[in-house]
Amino acid sequence: MIERFILPFSEKDFEKEYDLIIVGSGIAGLISAYYAPENFKIALFSKDRLEESNTYYAQGGIAVALNPEDSPELHYKDTLSAGADFNEEKIVKIVVQEGIERVKDLIKLGVNFDKIDGLAFTKEAAHSKRRIIHAQGDATGYEVARTLINIVKDRKNTNIYEHYVLIDLLTYEDEVYGGVFFDTKERKIRIFTSKYIILATGGAGQLYLHTTNPLTATGDGIAIAFRAGARIMDLEFFQFHPTSLDVASPQRFLISEAVRGEGAYLLNAFGERFMLNYHPLAELAPRDVVTRAIFFEMLETQDRIYLDLRPIGEKKIKERFPNIYKKCMEHGIDITKELVPVSPAAHYFMGGIETDEYGRTNLKNLYACGETACTGLHGANRLASNSLLEGLVFGKRCIDAILNEDPAKNHSIPKHQNNLLNISLNEVNQGIKILKKILWDKVGIIRNETELKDAENIIDNLIEKLHNSFILDRSFVELKNMLLISKFMINSALIRKESRGAHFRIDYPKSKEEWKKHIIWEREKEVIFCEVNSLPSFKKNC
Structure with a gap:
């Protein structure tokens, strides 16, 4: 509930x-x-x-x-x-x-x-x-x-x-x-x-263990x-950016796509430029394609993937990518001379x-x-x-x-004093760790029904554990919000029995014409389906 x-x-x-x-x-x-x-x-x-x-x-x-x-x-x-x-x-x-x-x-x-x-x-x-x-x-x-x-x-x-x-x-x-x-x-x-x-509260990359998004x-x-x-x-x-700097950090540093636009290559552990095997646009294929290619190369080689910026040239690298150059140097990597270890990270919702x-x-x-x-x-x-x-x-x-709509009327402020039970900050932090790992492992770049259902059970148990409990802390609010989004993300991923864009189901690897419809949720209502190019659903009879 x-x-x-x-x-x-x-x-x-x-x-x-x-x-x-x-x-x-x-x-x-x-x-x-x-x-x-x-x-x-x-x-x-x-x-x-x-x-x-x-x-x-x-x-x-x-x-x-x-x-x-x-x-x-x-x-x-x-x-x-x-x-x-x-x-x-x-x-x-x-x-x-x-x-x-x-x-x-x-x-x-x-x-x-x-x-x-x-x-x-x-x-x-x-x-x-x-x-x-x-x-x-x-x-x-x-x-x-x-x-x-x-x-x-x-x-x-x-x-x-x-x-x-x-x-x-x-x-x-x-x-x-x-x-x-x-x-x-x-x-x-x-x-x-x-x-x-106006809500302009940004994305949700912190749902995942590895993300380019801030806390x-x-x-x-x-x-x-x-x-x-x-x-x-x-x-x-949920889009996973192909190239974040592969070092341990709660916020992964992004290696901009622009470096590939300026001529950088992706290499596997054997020094092979592999993207040509996956898409004719190679390193400049759409993000979802590049991300999955890196995922599969890492799986096959059981090793890291690297970005080679050296074809861009030292002078242009320092002029065009000063921030990336500086950040990598902080980790002991000179991108004008060395390969940069990269891996996908949650990036955009x-x-x-x-x-x-x-x-x-x-x-x-x-x-x-x-x-x-x-x-x-x-x-x-x-x-x-x-x-x-x-x-x-x-x-x-x-x-x-x-500027063209009537303002909200004045209403009295309600009182909300349910019998809420205290929860410890340690329990909240533990819940966040579990959530982030579960979503990364089971609701990430490659998905399947078995793992999605496993994730669904774990998330539902966490939601039940936190029901009618609280602690006055930002992390508690964030956990409640992340659990809610996770629940409906998993439900949507289970319902969509196809692969399309950033949603890839290994058990349904092809896109299907009958799934050209949006999956929409509203509180205390059944799932709503609305055909592409017929939005918004609330102004139509979807």
Whole structure:
């Protein structure tokens, strides 16, 4: 059973009312705050520091058809091709077209993209043209986040709350009007109400033992929205990046796809360039293809896989990838002279909160954008460098929708004081360790029914163990959220008896036409199926 609320609270915890609450400080949340009207009273909440987001760590860049040799039509085709024929075509067209203007806005705001006789473009996997713009070589996310954070901090109508964890949303019937937060510095529950709420809480890579995502990426927004009654979709599609630096770390360092776009090769332990055996595009095949190829090569050789950057040349490596060069040197690896050990790691969640083309959910006054949302843009496998672009486009579109919709009404704050039992922090930490290992081992790159059912039983037991228990701690909230997402991810993976994009079932290795439909979940309802290109489900009779 999924509880409606996971921590006790009451009207005594009320703090303040706003016109707009934005939860999340990555590109989607920050750009929403930027485009919001100046007469709005805004609260921007971050679970950690403002800088702690997937955006901040993004290396590769932003895919946008600004190269004279490129076009939105080609970008559209590449996105569909990488997405395994599962994308929502209307959404793809919106993003590749409007993304051009949103990137131009970033440039006007002062984001300093790299230039060589105009904007410098690079190529990444599954792109037919050089269309990825980048900043500081391989620190695009840092440059974008830094610029937007400085702008938002200067806005007098925006209050910033760092180290505030959203626990649950307040609803009256199908309308959202506030949020219950945990102030981790003061260790207090605080309630804020608002006319509109945007969830931009990011991804969920911390579900897995190995991930490129920061520690904050625990899928909170998806789980919170579901408990409130929002629909969630495509949870079986989780992208594993092929090349993270293969060293022990709770957050794996990403070796950007751009290095392969600039000429780096993948080699097995015998020094063989193996990707040509798996796909005609070799190292520039779609991410899901490269990830599985590495997985199978590691299985066959029982050894590591390596990235060889030496064909790029020492000078270009240091100029184009200074961050990667520096990080690898910290681990004693000189990428201008030595092979770099790499392995796949959980990277990006294609699934999330179902939204329409303006970030609306099935709940009134609740919007979602960025990785926490699922618009159908990415299909079954995200095209490289489309994620920052999506955040830009839908952050703006959420604001456009809000300006044309009635605000939430004032409602009294309910009291939630169930007979909750205390649980120890040690039990919580142990639960997180079990969850991450189980998902990596049994719900990862290669899946099958037996292991998925094993994982389902273990996750269900953990959920039952934590039912009606609590401890006032961020890790407890994260575990509850991760367990909820895991449950429906596994259910979706079991239901989808085919392989498509990032979802690969070794017992059903082919894609099937009858499975060109989204798997959607809503609290206390049976599973919903909706054909591709017929979303959103809540506006149709799926």
